[in-house]
Amino acid sequence: MLFKKKKKDIEDEHLKNLAKIVGQKSILHHKEDLLSYDCDGFTIHKSLPKAVIFPKNTEEVVAAVTYCSTHNIPFLARGAGTGLSGGAIPLHEEVVISLVKMKNLLSVDYENRQAVVQPGYVNLKLTNSISAKGYYYAPDPSSQYVCTIGGNVAENAGGAHCLKYGVTTNHILGLELVLPNGEIVEISENGVPDMPGYDLLGILTGSEGTLGIVTKITVRILKNPEGKKTVLAYFDRVEDGSHAVSDIISAGIVPAALEMMDHTAIEGVEAGAFPVGHPKGIEALLLIEVDGIIEGIDEQIDQILSVCRNHNVRDVKVARDEEERGRWWANRKTGFGAMGAISPDYLVQDGVIPRSTLPKVLNNIKEISNEYNLRIANIFHAGDGNLHPLILFDSRIEGETEKALKAGTACLKACADVGGSITGEHGVGIEKKEEMRFIFTDDELEAQIAIREVFNPNDLLNKGKLFPTPSRCMDIKKVIKETAAAQ
Amino acid sequence: MDKPLLDRKLLSIEESAVTFNNWSKNVRSPSTEVEVVEIIRSAYEKGQHVSLVSGGTKLGYGGVKSEYDLTLSLKDLKGIVEHTVGDMTVTVKPGTTMKELQDYLQNHNQMVALDPSWPEQATIGGIVASNDSGPKRLKYGSARDHVIGMRVVYPDGKVIRTGGKVVKNVAGYDMNKLLVGSMGTLGIITEITLKLRPVPKSENLIRLSVREEALDELKGYTKQIQDSMLEPVSLELVTPSLSQRLFHDEGYSLLIAFEDVEKSVDFQTNWVEQHKPAGVNYTTISNVKEFWNAFSEIHPNSLTDSKATQALLKVGTKNLDVFSILSECARIHHEGKVTIEAHGGAGHGLSTVFLEGDDAAIVNTINHLQHYAHTLKGYGVVKHLPFSLRQSVNVWGDEPSYFKIFEGIKHKHDPKNTLNEKRYIGGI
Numbered sequence: 077m078l079f080k081k082k083k084k085d086i087e088d089e090h091l092k093n094l095a096k097i098v099g100q101k102s103i104l105h106h107k108e109d110l111l112s113y114d115c116d117g118f119t120i121h122k123s124l125p126k127a128v129i130f131p132k133n134t135e136e137v138v139a140a141v142t143y144c145s146t147h148n149i150p151f152l153a154r155g156a157g158t159g160l161s162g163g164a165i166p167l168h169e170e171v172v173i174s175l176v177k178m179k180n181l182l183s184v185d186y187e188n189r190q191a192v193v194q195p196g197y198v199n200l201k202l203t204n205s206i207s208a209k210g211y212y213y214a215p216d217p218s219s220q221y222v223c224t225i226g227g228n229v230a231e232n233a234g235g236a237h238c239l240k241y242g243v244t245t246n247h248i249l250g251l252e253l254v255l256p257n258g259e260i261v262e263i264s265e266n267g268v269p270d271m272p273g274y275d276l277l278g279i280l281t282g283s284e285g286t287l288g289i290v291t292k293i294t295v296r297i298l299k300n301p302e303g304k305k306t307v308l309a310y311f312d313r314v315e316d317g318s319h320a321v322s323d324i325i326s327a328g329i330v331p332a333a334l335e336m337m338d339h340t341a342i343e344g345v346e347a348g349a350f351p352v353g354h355p356k357g358i359e360a361l362l363l364i365e366v367d368g369i370i371e372g373i374d375e376q377i378d379q380i381l382s383v384c385r386n387h388n389v390r391d392v393k394v395a396r397d398e399e400e401r402g403r404w405w406a407n408r409k410t411g412f413g414a415m416g417a418i419s420p421d422y423l424v425q426d427g428v429i430p431r432s433t434l435p436k437v438l439n440n441i442k443e444i445s446n447e448y449n450l451r452i453a454n455i456f457h458a459g460d461g462n463l464h465p466l467i468l469f470d471s472r473i474e475g476e477t478e479k480a481l482k483a484g485t486a487c488l489k490a491c492a493d494v495g496g497s498i499t500g501e502h503g504v505g506i507e508k509k510e511e512m513r514f515i516f517t518d519d520e521l522e523a524q525i526a527i528r529e530v531f532n533p534n535d536l537l538n539k540g541k542l543f544p545t546p547s548r549c550m551d552i553k554k555v556i557k558e559t560a561a562a563q
Numbered sequence: 564m565d566k567p568l569l570d571r572k573l574l575s576i577e578e579s580a581v582t583f584n585n586w587s588k589n590v591r592s593p594s595t596e597v598e599v600v601e602i603i604r605s606a607y608e609k610g611q612h613v614s615l616v617s618g619g620t621k622l623g624y625g626g627v628k629s630e631y632d633l634t635l636s637l638k639d640l641k642g643i644v645e646h647t648v649g650d651m652t653v654t655v656k657p658g659t660t661m662k663e664l665q666d667y668l669q670n671h672n673q674m675v676a677l678d679p680s681w682p683e684q685a686t687i688g689g690i691v692a693s694n695d696s697g698p699k700r701l702k703y704g705s706a707r708d709h710v711i712g713m714r715v716v717y718p719d720g721k722v723i724r725t726g727g728k729v730v731k732n733v734a735g736y737d738m739n740k741l742l743v744g745s746m747g748t749l750g751i752i753t754e755i756t757l758k759l760r761p762v763p764k765s766e767n768l769i770r771l772s773v774r775e776e777a778l779d780e781l782k783g784y785t786k787q788i789q790d791s792m793l794e795p796v797s798l799e800l801v802t803p804s805l806s807q808r809l810f811h812d813e814g815y816s817l818l819i820a821f822e823d824v825e826k827s828v829d830f831q832t833n834w835v836e837q838h839k840p841a842g843v844n845y846t847t848i849s850n851v852k853e854f855w856n857a858f859s860e861i862h863p864n865s866l867t868d869s870k871a872t873q874a875l876l877k878v879g880t881k882n883l884d885v886f887s888i889l890s891e892c893a894r895i896h897h898e899g900k901v902t903i904e905a906h907g908g909a910g911h912g913l914s915t916v917f918l919e920g921d922d923a924a925i926v927n928t929i930n931h932l933q934h935y936a937h938t939l940k941g942y943g944v945v946k947h948l949p950f951s952l953r954q955s956v957n958v959w960g961d962e963p964s965y966f967k968i969f970e971g972i973k974h975k976h977d978p979k980n981t982l983n984e985k986r987y988i989g990g991i
């Protein structure tokens with residue numbers, strides 16, 4: 077006989093009270109329901125939340141946050157859960173506050189070029205909603221068809237076209253935030269620039285959900301460029317591709333996008349869902365886009381073609397039409413996922429280097445790949461030096477996950493060693509906490525932690541993220557202080 | 564523009580400080596970061612209060628404290644530290660003037676895409692600390708969009724690096740943003756790394772003008788331009804009084820700049836001419852670079868000499884509300900109690916208002932314009948005013964409801980109020 081098992085009612089007193097705030101239908105608390113929330117796009121570390129709630133408006137967020145903070149219950153915000161550094165993973169049985177029901181476009185003001193959205197609004201929907209009038213929202217992470225603008229603010233997300241147009245932080249005009257104690261803060265609600273006082277929009281964007289929960293966002297929208305042209309260039313040597321990148325930039329061209337893929341990455345995307353028939357045996361490809369006033373584009377494209385030819389390009393072509401351009405971009409933008417076609421598992425890394433060190437660092441990554449005996453594919457934003465080494469591994473093989481993690485760390489070390497950074501757009505989360513030490517001293521980490529203490533003094537919101545834990549220096553200092561005080 | 568707008572004879576900082584304050588007789592001018600650390604650590608230990616200065620153009624910008632124990636001048640901490648041409652980044656010390664920096668970069672066909680006022684006197688440290696920007700902000704953004712890293716000396720002498728040397732970076736909190744515009748209240752910036760852009764291959768500047776009564780026509784056309792495919796670098800509206808001084812023309816002007824490859828600039832220039840409504844006059848400005856240089860010096864700073872009382876107000880609103888702000892300025896100007904010249908970016912929402920007149924009228928006008936901006940959900944900040952009058956106005960406007968976050972940030976950085984005490988919003 078088949079019968080549906082009746083799910084148990086909520087027993088926990090706190091969860092009963094939270095259910096009263098958001099409604100019985102907007103809380104998950106059964107283990108089987110919570111399993112989907114035990115990790116985000118960083119799938120290597122998993123741990124279950126206490127519950128997941130789905131507030132429908134700012135008032136419910138305020139009430140839930142106030143409740144949690146009054147009762148000392150850890151909590152964190154979650155958007156679409158596509159984060160790649162584990163920012164939305166509950167490490168302390170948090171109550172996960174999912175913003176996906178707050179998914180409306182609240183208003184668009186074309187004349188003043190701004191739109192107001194709720195945090196759960198999906199990135200690409202904004203562009204789709206305003207494109208009929210010829211406008212778009214510039215930050216375009218590859219995950220834009222699912223990720224939320226709230227998550228983008230938290231991670232300061234970038235994308236292929238951020239080379240010319242800037243990352244999320246350059247497009248945020250105003251924020252409504254619920255502080256960890258439940259207070260609402262409304263910063264520049266009308267999108268007025270340079271509000272007097274410290275730049276809170278700047279510090280909040282990219283704070284990885286550790287300073288407050290964003291409940292409303294005013295973003296800048298842009299007019300579509302009049303024209304776009306896209307170039308695809310194939311090289312037999314990675315060095316040639318890298319030098320072409322440098323020369324395009326030195327020629328005074330500001331491309332809208334300048335992307336690169338290496339041999340292994342090309343193998344992956346060709347095996348994935350959107351192959352475009354790249355020729356065999358290519359060591360590097362460049363995808364280059366120029367946009368702007370149509371009259372000015374052709375001469376820049378000509379310059380790009382001649383730079384590529386000067387660097388022994390095997391073949392270079394300009395997209396014939398929007399359809400072809402679209403196929404090239406789909407091939408690039410689904411690049412991470414495509415690795416699934418050539419490897420059971422893959423780890424996405426995210427380092428940044430000064431552009432001029434590209435050949436050296438790519439070489440180092442090759443050495444790391446050899447040393448760990450793991451294949452590493454490179455798909456990256458070459459124009460701004462933002463590398464994405466994709467470490468291919470098989471978690472079923474004992475010890476290989478750990479090996480992949482170590483290889484990832486080694487890649488980040490290679491970036492840090494040339495004066496780069498350990499993350500350009502995916503954030504630190506839990507994944508790169510220790511690697512923060514590659515680029516920051518203890519004093520510098522403390523200076524940042526001091527900011528968290530201003531917003532999130534009890535560390536109930538998204539605890540254990542972003543900073544090395546335990547911050548050894550701090551703990552030692554604390555002990556010294558305490559001992560001194562005791563004496 | 565044929566005549567200089569202000570007396571170009573500049574005062575020394577010492578002379579200027581008599582009127583503008585933010586100054587101590589006890590001045591130290593370190594030329595290395597190590598010296599900065601020594602000086603500030605000792606001041607911190609003694610519980611002293613230190614004012615920071617560099618070029619000296621902004622002594623009139625905020626600050627209601629009558630005496631400091633020490634003034635730390637960063638004017639000798641100057642020079643290019645590192646310029647990686649291929650990476651399009653530059654690291655520079657704070658006392659370098661904007662002009663020195665741009666001249667140096669020009670040799671490599673690169674620039675910092677910022678056009679603040681008084682580039683010959685203003686230093687990059689002061690520009691970043693006060694978040695100054697100019698008409699071209701529409702396309703290029705402001706200091707917060709260009710600064711990618713800094714070295715900062717905290718009041719206790721700790722040296723903290725923020726950001727890095729790469730153009731894209733989300734490791735940890737974006738501490739650069741806190742320092743930009745913090746008016747020296749959080750730390751002493753000893754090195755700044757900036758993102759660069761190529762010098763545009765071609766540029767042009769158009770002036771559209773209308774009679775004063777026909778402002779709506781200009782506004783309509785501004786909207787049409789903004790809704791077109793054009794990519795102006797500036798859409799700077801100028802009041803009739805300022806048009807009079809700059810162009811001997813009694814109406815409103817709109818300065819439309821294009822910077823791109825030549826074909827694109829030409830195309831856009833023609834477009835503006837062809838689509839303009841009948842009531843709008845069109846002229847091009849011949850020597851564009853010279854014009855912008857002169858334009859950067861149309862307002863007073865604390866080094867310019869003046870018998871009359873002068874003030875500058877920065878007004879922030881939504882983009883198109885710049886039209887309302889400027890027409891309100893024109894209305895007040897006609898009342899005749901103060902002289903007002905103003906300009907504002909119709910694509911970025913910031914206006915600069917220059918007032919001259921007697922003390923009481925200036926204070927009243929500042930109060931009025933702050934209130935007026937408030938009704939448009941904007942704000943007004945006093946960028947330049949003698950010390951004696953700064954006590955009678957609310958330089959930074961009202962404190963926001965979340966002011967305690969500002970206090971918290973200040974306290975974490977500067978627990979003893981060592982740096983620029985009372986210079987910033989709410990007496991921070």
Ligand SMILES: Cc1cc2nc3c(=O)[nH]c(=O)nc-3n(C[C@H](O)[C@H](O)[C@H](O)COP(=O)(O)OP(=O)(O)OC[C@H]3O[C@@H](n4cnc5c(N)ncnc54)[C@H](O)[C@@H]3O)c2cc1C
Nearest residue numbers: 155156157158159163217218224226227230233234285290
């Ligand atoms: C295939 C793939 C491709 C990707 N490509 C890119 C790319 O090109 N560029 C890029 O930058 N990233 C990319 N990402 C990473 C990811 O999509 C982004 O970081 C995105 O911004 C996360 O949004 P989300 O809604 O999924 O947030 P989540 O993963 O749910 O959350 C991310 C972090 O934000 C916090 N958060 C979420 N919402 C809020 C809120 N309202 N208030 C406060 N904090 C909040 C969470 O606590 C967490 O710390 C990619 C990911 C995948 C899986």
